[in-house]
Amino acid sequence: MMTNVTFLNPSCFWLLLLLPLLIGWQILQRNQQSATLKMSSLKGFQIKSSFLAQLKPFLFVFRLLALSLIIVAMARPRTVDISSQTKTTRGIDIVMAVDVSGSMLARDLKPNRMVALKEVASNFVDARPNDRIGLVVYAAEAYTKTPVTSDKAVIVQALKNVNYDRVLQDGTGIGMGLSTAVNRLKESKAKSKVIILMTDGVNNAGFIEPETASDIAKEYGIKVYTIGVGTNGMADSPYAIAADGSFLFKMAKVEIDEQLMKSIAAKTGGKYFRATNNSRLEAIYNEINKLETTEIEELKFYDYDEKFRPLAIAALVLLFFEILLRKTVFRSFI
Numbered sequence: 001m002m003t004n005v006t007f008l009n010p011s012c013f014w015l016l017l018l019l020p021l022l023i024g025w026q027i028l029q030r031n032q033q034s035a036t037l038k039m040s041s042l043k044g045f046q047i048k049s050s051f052l053a054q055l056k057p058f059l060f061v062f063r064l065l066a067l068s069l070i071i072v073a074m075a076r077p078r079t080v081d082i083s084s085q086t087k088t089t090r091g092i093d094i095v096m097a098v099d100v101s102g103s104m105l106a107r108d109l110k111p112n113r114m115v116a117l118k119e120v121a122s123n124f125v126d127a128r129p130n131d132r133i134g135l136v137v138y139a140a141e142a143y144t145k146t147p148v149t150s151d152k153a154v155i156v157q158a159l160k161n162v163n164y165d166r167v168l169q170d171g172t173g174i175g176m177g178l179s180t181a182v183n184r185l186k187e188s189k190a191k192s193k194v195i196i197l198m199t200d201g202v203n204n205a206g207f208i209e210p211e212t213a214s215d216i217a218k219e220y221g222i223k224v225y226t227i228g229v230g231t232n233g234m235a236d237s238p239y240a241i242a243a244d245g246s247f248l249f250k251m252a253k254v255e256i257d258e259q260l261m262k263s264i265a266a267k268t269g270g271k272y273f274r275a276t277n278n279s280r281l282e283a284i285y286n287e288i289n290k291l292e293t294t295e296i297e298e299l300k301f302y303d304y305d306e307k308f309r310p311l312a313i314a315a316l317v318l319l320f321f322e323i324l325l326r327k328t329v330f331r332s333f334i
Helices: 010-032 051-055 057-074 113-126 152-160 174-185 210-219 258-268 278-291 308-327
Strands: 005-007 077-090 092-099 132-138 142-149 192-199 222-229 234-241 247-253 272-275 295-306
Touching: 005 010, 010 057, 057 308, 077 308, 092 113, 092 142, 092 174, 113 152, 113 278, 132 152, 132 174, 142 152, 142 174, 174 192, 174 210, 174 222, 192 258, 210 222, 210 258, 222 258, 222 278, 258 272, 272 278
Parallel strands: 092 132, 092 192, 192 222, 222 272
Antiparallel strands: 005 077, 077 295, 132 142, 234 247
């Protein structure tokens, strides 16, 4: 009943210190509150304590309780129901451009680059509840797997369905992936537009040069964060497909055009990262998440329920009964 109660004027509780003083005063003055008759001897009188006389001290108890209730009522007890409403004041539109070429099956990240990326990217999406996100996949060609949307469940499901399925011609068309992502954002009305471009190789396919695509991104005010995925040195990479459809692996040199990726990031105001293992890839997405913060306005509504009225009414009732009893039942004892 009185849980989560706060007091508007808690300093009023200092008045409770007056109650012990009133009790002490009552004890000192108790002999003067009843009429007395001095006699040399009580022999011949039958001494019998009156029931009403025994109840008389309760009048003072009523007064103490009434004063206590008044003090608590003055402290203004109340409960509060807080409801909040959030409003995105500076939204961000993000497109993730994911390389799905065959080299993404390399096993220098566990269990391979593509699975590791999908897991980390899904966590990134879940951490951006107030932004719109889209997904572009590319190899030698590129297409939009999911347009920019605020439905995070759609994006997470689309990431789960990203695989090397030979739908796209194999190869690495960085310019194709970047230009397709730019095309998804160029009409965006968001205050901030971001592309996260990920690759594990060098640009060797496509008819749009990466430099041209980055110039277009810059023209539209789109910031590009680039990520090179792959260990330094050699990696267990696929090189052929067996008769049963499985991949054959061998150690191959990891080649990433870091100069190109750094150039794209620098030109558009972004940043280049290198993910050499799973933990580093996760740290990169966490850093991008911190770099691109969304401004949120939170409105809080306070609904106060005042609790002093029942206390004040109870105090008045006690004072009324005390006065009534003093003027009627205990009149003869005053």
